[in-house]
Amino acid sequence: MLTPSRALLAAYFALAVVVVLWNIAAASRILQGRRGSRLMVLATGFGALMLVPGLLVAISTASLVYGRAIEPVAWLWPVVTILFVIQAVIALIRGRVNPVLGVPIFIYDLVIAIVATTRYMNSRGFVPPTSTLILSAAQANALGLVGGATVLTSAAWLLVPMFSPALPSRARWRIVLRSVLAAGVTIATALVLVELPAAAEAIGSYHRFARDVLTERPAGDFAFGLKVLPDLRSTPPPVAINTDLQLADSLGVDALSIVVAPEGARGRALDSLAHVVDNIRDDSTTLIVTLAYPSDARTQIARNPKAYVDARLADVNRLTRALRPNIFIPALEPYGEGARALGTRPPQFWISYITRAAAITHYVNPNIKVGIAASSYGTRDSTLYAWAAARTSPVDLPGFSLMPGFDGATSLDTHMRIAQRWLRAQPRPKPHWVWSAGGFPIVHGEESQRLALHGALAWATAQPSIVGFVVTQAADYDTERGMRGPTGRARPAMAELMRAIATEREAAAAQ
Numbered sequence: 001m002l003t004p005s006r007a008l009l010a011a012y013f014a015l016a017v018v019v020v021l022w023n024i025a026a027a028s029r030i031l032q033g034r035r036g037s038r039l040m041v042l043a044t045g046f047g048a049l050m051l052v053p054g055l056l057v058a059i060s061t062a063s064l065v066y067g068r069a070i071e072p073v074a075w076l077w078p079v080v081t082i083l084f085v086i087q088a089v090i091a092l093i094r095g096r097v098n099p100v101l102g103v104p105i106f107i108y109d110l111v112i113a114i115v116a117t118t119r120y121m122n123s124r125g126f127v128p129p130t131s132t133l134i135l136s137a138a139q140a141n142a143l144g145l146v147g148g149a150t151v152l153t154s155a156a157w158l159l160v161p162m163f164s165p166a167l168p169s170r171a172r173w174r175i176v177l178r179s180v181l182a183a184g185v186t187i188a189t190a191l192v193l194v195e196l197p198a199a200a201e202a203i204g205s206y207h208r209f210a211r212d213v214l215t216e217r218p219a220g221d222f223a224f225g226l227k228v229l230p231d232l233r234s235t236p237p238p239v240a241i242n243t244d245l246q247l248a249d250s251l252g253v254d255a256l257s258i259v260v261a262p263e264g265a266r267g268r269a270l271d272s273l274a275h276v277v278d279n280i281r282d283d284s285t286t287l288i289v290t291l292a293y294p295s296d297a298r299t300q301i302a303r304n305p306k307a308y309v310d311a312r313l314a315d316v317n318r319l320t321r322a323l324r325p326n327i328f329i330p331a332l333e334p335y336g337e338g339a340r341a342l343g344t345r346p347p348q349f350w351i352s353y354i355t356r357a358a359a360i361t362h363y364v365n366p367n368i369k370v371g372i373a374a375s376s377y378g379t380r381d382s383t384l385y386a387w388a389a390a391r392t393s394p395v396d397l398p399g400f401s402l403m404p405g406f407d408g409a410t411s412l413d414t415h416m417r418i419a420q421r422w423l424r425a426q427p428r429p430k431p432h433w434v435w436s437a438g439g440f441p442i443v444h445g446e447e448s449q450r451l452a453l454h455g456a457l458a459w460a461t462a463q464p465s466i467v468g469f470v471v472t473q474a475a476d477y478d479t480e481r482g483m484r485g486p487t488g489r490a491r492p493a494m495a496e497l498m499r500a501i502a503t504e505r506e507a508a509a510a511q
Contacts, residue, residue, distance in 0.1 A: 012146045015184050019160045022181055023051055026163040040090040044163065047083035054080035055160070058116070061123075062155030062442075064475040064486050065230075065237050071487050078120045081113035084161035091164035101182045102164050108185040109161045111192055115139050116158075119442050123485055130203060133445045135192070137199035140443045141406050142191035148340065152406065152440045153479035159188060202408030206439075206448040209409060209455030214500055215462040220508030222461060223286065224501050225255030225470035227436070230477030231292055232264035235272040243488065244474040245280060251494075252501060255286035257435070257470045258323075259332060262294045265315040274322045281324075288371075288470065289325040290435075291315055292332045293341035301342050309353055316357045320364040329371045329435065330357035333401055334384060336375030347383040358394035370394060373435040375401035377418045389426050399433035402456040403472070408444060409452060416459045423465055433468040434460050441491055442480045449481075450492040457500050471497055 027048030031041060058077035060066045088106040091097040097105075118132040139159065143151045151157040162185055165178050228244035229236050248256055258277075264270065277287060291312065294300060301308040316330050331338055334350045358370040372395050374385045388395040400419045405411035423429055437456040439449030453471065460466045471493075475482035483494040 008146045012143075015188070016160050019162050019181065019185075020051065022177070023048055023161075023163050026165060030163070030166050037090060037094065040087055040094075040096075040166065043083045043086040043090070044166075047080055047087060047161075047163070050076060050080050050083075051160075055158075058158060059155050061486050062480055063230075063477050064243065064482070064484065064488065065239055065477065066486075074123070075120065078113065078116040081109065081116045081161050084109045084163065085113045087166070088164040091166040094166075096166040097164045101178055104182050104186040104189065105162055105164045108159075108189045111135065111139065111189055112159050112161045122442055122445060123487075125446075125485075125489055127447070128445070134196060134199045134203050136442075137202050137406075137408075137444055138192050138195040141195035141199055141202075142188070144406055145191070149336075149405070150340075152443050153481055155442070155480060198407065202406065202410070203444060203448065205408035205410045205413075206404075206444070206451040206455075208413065209451045209458065212455055212458035214458050214503055216507035217461060217504055218507045218511040220504075220511070221467055222504055223254035223468040224251075224497070224504075225257050225286065225288060225433075225468060226251065226253045226483075227257040227259065227470055227473035229258055229474075231259040231261055232269065232273060233261045233295070234264060234269050236276055240475070240477065241276055243484070247474050247484065251498060252505075254284070255288055255327075255468060255470065256280065257288040257290065259290045259292050260319060261292040262312065262315050265291070265319050270318060270322050277323050286327060286468075287323070287325045288327040288329065288435075289319055289323050290329040290332050291319060293337065297341040298343060309356075312353070313356055313360060316360050317364065320361050320368060324365065325368060327369045327371050327397060327433075328361050329373065330354055330361070331372065333373050333375040333436075335378065335381045336373075336401060339376070344380070347380050347387070350384055351387055354388070355394055362394070369396040371397035371399055371433060371435065373399050373401045374419070374422075375403075375436075377415045382422070385422055386425075389422070389430060391428070391430070395430075397431055397433050397468075399435045399466075399468075401436040402434055402459075403436060404439055404444070404448070404452050408448065409455065412452060412455065416456070420459070420463065423463060426465075429465040431467045432463070432465050433470065434466060435470050436472040437469060438472040438481045439493065440481065441485075441493070446491050446493070450496045453493050453496050454500075457496075461500075461504070 027044050030044045054077040057070055057073055061070045061074045088102065088109050092099065092102045092106060114132050115136045118128040118136050121128045140151050143157045147157050162181065226248050228248060229240050264273065281287065320328055331350065331354060354372060361368050361370050372388050374381045385398060387393055388398040402412060402415060434456065437453060439452035441449040457469065460469050473482050475484040476486050484490055
């Protein structure tokens, strides 16, 4: 069934493919004609030659697994986008293109080039101008209509620049194609520009946390955790094992969090992960394991819901036996990642599944604590949380995911207020954790990530029933949310986390 969201997604990818093919064809005609200036010919030739490699570099350099190897050519994508702007400008100045076509294409290319350059500066530790960060956030907001929340954390969501048609054409199909493409890029540009006011508000929203202060916990009852490794669908990458565990050791965190998809919960992948876990296990480190969703989760559950649930329960059994975690979370954010993977399921679905998963977990080892995270803070999440937080529930550690949204810190602040209201509604609250917290350093800037983490830490330390806090995540892998960037450079959020750990440890030592 072609839903509106799938139609938008199909249109996005179709436009990207058509634009790439158009660029190749347009560059061929321009270079064969050689009627433009030398600068236009150079910009067109190099832009066409490096377009696809530039796209691959832009996507690959976002991960620590590949980032260090490709880092010397990370400049390629912003340079390619600038070449497209140069070609569009010359075509307009020289009158090679009708302004009705040329102006929208120029503006579209200019937006892409500014965003690409801004994100490149950001990834290298330079603080870009606020105005360009706003444009970066506006592009993410526009693409969010198609890709949802993944746009905020995935480098794969970007716009492809387009060559201006600098040679006349009498063929009717070419004229129609030019018009359609010009209309497409005009719509894409308009969607970005319309989002500018909301993006400006999002970038500015993080400053509300600047004056927040952490509450000291002299009893030493507040644990700091760090999500390490990418979400695992196969064996853990060696570079991730080395860098993440070194970082965790240098920070002195109390807990390590690992997310495992069903593909990584069997066979060689599970054996390899179990070996890693055995090497890092000690009495002072809490191991948190979360079960995520298969890549074809929606297809599986649509085909046979009972078989899907039974397969996940089998994964629960394998993971708890092989990894022997201290805390096990049988479902990653049911109304966050779970809703994106499976579609929105009623609370009773999750209550039934978590009850059965908890029974298996406690049978394997009664000392393993079962956790679950609220993340959307809507009616269904409220129902699930109320059940999990009740004394009669098999969930030992209910908790929260505290991430910003497209609106920046506004939704984060709202979610913390809702979470606080839920906590106060419990007469004798169970121990709670914040299972995920962080920000979006590439889209909203590295300072926004630091402030989001600071705000969430200030709120969490002020809640007596919250006993643990997991920072997402050690480095950039499949998502760009790391304490370290793809090159291994520490982001300002790492210093924020170090200060918070030092503050709480000093308070506990002084007691």
